[in-house]
Amino acid sequence: MSDSEWITRKDHGGGVFEIRLGRGPVNALTPEFLNQIKGEFDAIAVDPDIRAVILTSPFKVFSAGMDLKAAREFDIPRQQAVVRGLNEAFLAIYACPKPVVAAINGAAIAGGMFFVLCSDVRVAMAKTKFGLAEVQVGVDFPVGPLEIARATLDGNIARRLMLTGQTIGPIAARNFNLVDIIADDAEDLMGYALKEARTLAELPAGAFASIKRQLRGDTITKIETAMAAGANEPANGWFTEETVPAMTKVIG
Numbered sequence: 001m002s003d004s005e006w007i008t009r010k011d012h013g014g015g016v017f018e019i020r021l022g023r024g025p026v027n028a029l030t031p032e033f034l035n036q037i038k039g040e041f042d043a044i045a046v047d048p049d050i051r052a053v054i055l056t057s058p059f060k061v062f063s064a065g066m067d068l069k070a071a072r073e074f075d076i077p078r079q080q081a082v083v084r085g086l087n088e089a090f091l092a093i094y095a096c097p098k099p100v101v102a103a104i105n106g107a108a109i110a111g112g113m114f115f116v117l118c119s120d121v122r123v124a125m126a127k128t129k130f131g132l133a134e135v136q137v138g139v140d141f142p143v144g145p146l147e148i149a150r151a152t153l154d155g156n157i158a159r160r161l162m163l164t165g166q167t168i169g170p171i172a173a174r175n176f177n178l179v180d181i182i183a184d185d186a187e188d189l190m191g192y193a194l195k196e197a198r199t200l201a202e203l204p205a206g207a208f209a210s211i212k213r214q215l216r217g218d219t220i221t222k223i224e225t226a227m228a229a230g231a232n233e234p235a236n237g238w239f240t241e242e243t244v245p246a247m248t249k250v251i252g
Helices: 031-045 076-094 110-117 143-152 155-164 170-175 186-201 205-231 243-251
Strands: 007-011 016-021 052-056 100-104 121-125 181-183
Touching: 007 031, 016 031, 016 186, 031 076, 052 186, 076 110, 076 143, 076 205, 100 110, 100 186, 110 143, 121 170, 121 186, 143 155, 143 205, 170 181, 181 186
Parallel strands: 016 052, 052 100, 100 121, 121 181
Antiparallel strands: 007 016
8 A cells, every 4th residue: 555545535425534644564654654644634624525434444453553663763754754743643643623533443552542531432442452552662741642641541541551651451441431432343443433423524523623632721721831841852753872772672
């Protein structure tokens, strides 16, 4: 699949659009992919024909997070580029004035978990897992993902996920309010996601956008302020001396 096809749209009618993340084989995140995600959600935000979005993946993994094989070779400009991408792409989803439903068909790990945390409704397959593995690969959290995690996660699940890097399954994720609905199979997953998206699409769009901003505005402002102050371009890059060895160990 070419770069231009990493993100595709499918119109389900009634203003509901499926946004398929298609950077195979595991939707690993790179600066270029993140920039495309930001551009897509910037366009969605102002498109009057779109009333609700469903995020999907055609792969067995929803998103495995950062492309570690590529990242091991990142110099400081590339490290800064991926920090900017993570901040801006996930802010664009988190701040999107349209309803966003995540249809999670496989593992959502590290950066991939933020597609879930940024969404308004989360539907997950019975056989999936969730985690924030940044600590295992020797990096901390850029300001965008950090503030989204702080705003979205209960303190105890944040401690469990962010300090250990361990994964949890869908039942634990539902118990911690990370997931709203568990689907038995792919057909049920899309069925539930479409039902939720169609219900949200029928709500008064202006009121939905305003209330979402009321709920998330403080976090959005924190992220925007930090980015304006230089958080997108850490002077010494993102990685430390621990990072590449830790990435190599995780890759195996």
